[in-house]
């Protein structure tokens with residue numbers, strides 16, 4: 486796909502024509518230029534020549550089609566995965582990748598095992614949403630989470646530019662409050678985000694309540710230990726007044742003991758901090774197991790008793806390896 490520079494091609498066209506063409510791509514979600522009508526032949530030829538609408542991908546569905554995964558082939562032959570989560574309340578969330586692979590090598594995550602290939606371009610980020618917008622129409626894509634492959638804050642510029650396009654009424658018109666970035670904790674990204682004046686949501690993959698444990702699970706913690714991370718979050722909250730969501734995987738006997746819950750209570754001492762407890766999706770070849778229901782209950786009770794607000798993420802997409810931390814293009 487090559488669409489975001491279309492303004493250049495249309496620069497001598499009247500305003501109504503530009504609007505018409507953008508509407509065809511980003512509202513009617515056409516698959517081919519032949520689906521348009523009332524556009525002069527010459528212009529159509531020009532568009533066909535310079536702005537391919539084609540996106541190469543393979544689709545995988547769960548049995549009830551609640552989750553769909555697209556394995557997208559990029560122009561240079563590399564591949565990425567993107568996931569659509571269809572919720573009962575008609576929300577359609579696309580889980581977007583920001584990089585091919587990931588350099589952070591979190592021990593529990595399958596994407597980390599792929600290594601890092603490169604950052605995605607703005608076009609490559611946006612086309613992930615286009616794939617599902619075309620498939621699901623007339624239903625709309627309502628929510629976007631940057632929780633696919635890669636670390637969004639290591640591709641900061643392109644991720645923010647893509648978000649502005651998703652948010653723009655002339656393009657996808659997805660509300661900023663319906664867009665979330667998840668980061669493993671890159672303080673410079675958190676700092677830059679607070680100055681963007683974008684009402685998007687910030688989520689932090691925390692997964693451990695102390696530096697020793699977090700370092701063993703997430704090597705990035707050596708570079709940016711919890712003190713640095715929380716300093717950037719305090720600044721973010723002071724400036725924006727927005728909530729911060731902490732993702733906390735529950736891994737059997739590793740980070741799900743009472744001591745961990747108590748440490749978590751201590752560090753999450755701000756009313757704008759929320760926790761999202763995530764069941765661990767087991768990965769072939771990794772030693773980690775999902776927490777036992779009994780430990781999860783105990784963990785939640787400690788949070789409850791100490792008035793730490795939390796939610797629980799539900800299991801999605803495991804059948805097609807589309808769940809969190811399972812995205813890898815190897816299989």
Ligand code: SAH
Nearest residue numbers: 594632635636667668669690765766809810
């Ligand atoms: N790099 C960013 C974006 C990826 S988001 C980040 O770390 O936030 C993907 C989320 O899935 C992260 O919270 C990640 O820690 C989590 N995850 C990784 N492996 C997982 C697994 N096996 N089961 C459940 N969640 C996992």
